[in-house]
Amino acid sequence: MFGCVASRLYFDVCAAPARVQDLCTRGFGSGLAVPAQTRRSDSDLITWQVKKGDGYVKEMPWATQESSNTGFGCGNALARWLRGTPIDVDYDFRRWRRHQVATRHLQLWGLRNVFRWDLLRRLIFPDLLWLGSVSGLLCVYNVHMTSLAGGILSLPLVSVTLPSFALGLLITFKTQSGYHRFIEGRELWNGLVRESRALSSRILLRVPGTAGIECTPVFKSQQHTLKLIRSFAVSLKYHLTEDGCNPHIELGSRTTEEEVRKATTRAFKAELGCIWDTGVLEERGFIDRISATSAANRPLQILHEIEHLNSSVFCVPKLGGLDPPAANEVDRSITKLQNVLGACEKILRTPIYTPYTRFTSRFLFIWCNLLPLALFPVVGPDLTVPLTLTISFFMLGIEDIGSRVEQPFDVLPLWQYCEEIDTSLDQLLEHSRALGRLPQLAENPQDKFIREKLGPFVSSISV
Secondary structure (H helix, E strand, C coil): HHHHHHHHHHHHHHHCCHHHHHHHHHHHCCCCCCCCCCCCCCEEEEEEEEEEEEEEEEEEECCCHHHCCCCCCCHHHHHHHHCCEEEEECHHHHHHHHCCCHHEEEEEEEHHHCCCCCHHHHHHHHHHHHHHHHHHHHHHHHHHCCHCCCCCCCCCCHHHHHHHHHHHHHHHHHHHHHHHCCCCCCCHHHHHHHHHHHHHHHHHHHHCCCCCCCCCCHHHHHHHHHHHHHHHHHHHHHCCCCCCCCCCCCCCCCCCCCHHHHHHHHHHHHHHCCCCCCCCCHHHHHHHHCCCCCCHHHHHHHHHHHHHHHHHHCCHHHHCCCCCCHHHHHHHHHHHHHHHHHHHHHHCCCCHHHHHHHHHHHHHHHHHHHHHHHHHHHHCCHHHHHHHHHHHHHHHHHHHHHHHCCCCCCCCCCCHHHHHHHHHHHHHHHHHHHCEEEEEEEECCHHHHHHHHHHHHHHHHHH
């Protein structure tokens, strides 16, 4: 990971020396170098928004000025602000303390936090605007036009209280089902992190020591496999999300699938460039091959390449590979990764039964529209609108949360899981070099340049 950080910093410093101060003052947030035009995130939630100060955008080292300025119109920016989806980043001790602070209830109702409330923004248009208009028109009609119509429009209160029990069960079941899918998606990615660590450690320690024999096929295959393991997590992230967790990629109503595909392919190749050495013809060819449009399932192709290396190199003891039991363990790890891929695809391609979801949505919307008819005779025109909006907001909010977690990969910090795998593999590589099983690498010129110019600042980032 430090090589990627140093490479990116080297590019930024050499291309625009005046930006070094801006890079240092803005900070690096997630531990990755970011260009000056991206925004830092120091919040527990990262929200996909455009306007600075109204949320937090995940920092991407490959979100260059060219790719990030895709021409967001005012309407598109407003839509992103209204429909912004928060993502819980991995919690640490500090975030847990803030999450459990005694004054959390009062803080959440502070003016600043209310305006930053994603649920309020998501529901204010069109749902709450529609319900406010309906209840307001009802009050105007019942107050000023009853003499013409001969009576007010109203319903008995029991007409909304009786269906509310069934409606509550429908919404609760939908939310619980969606949350179960969220937990399942998180467990799958946790399994991916565990298996990536285990497979990498097994390859580093079970393959015979390669210090001083860097030219052997086993050593090359070992290093190639470790890069494939990193690439698998990155490719799975792009396979399960529309934009690959890149907030700079525009996903508006006017954006075509071809434009999104080209943008995600560029970002995917840039991420692979942080893993593979683009100066080596063979590795650059792998990046082009895996990024090609003909690769319908990139994670599967990467797993197939790992299996090919295991069967052609690691399973051949005469070449210095693994003995059969150890090679079988590698096969089992690859099978587990294939199971993770298949289970994630199952969640992605199979929503909660759509007639159930649509029936719940229609039931809820009709109930909210009938609510002012039942409230008006009880609370009068002054409180009908605010009570209708308040009750509808909480009911619609529960349903909206259930709808969002139904597709868990859009609300999980997949990029952090990829970084976690990168960090774990870097640690295993360093430990293997300390044990003498891998040759010590000479310091990269770019790393040396950054270390000399930025000193302890970059060292703290790399840690």
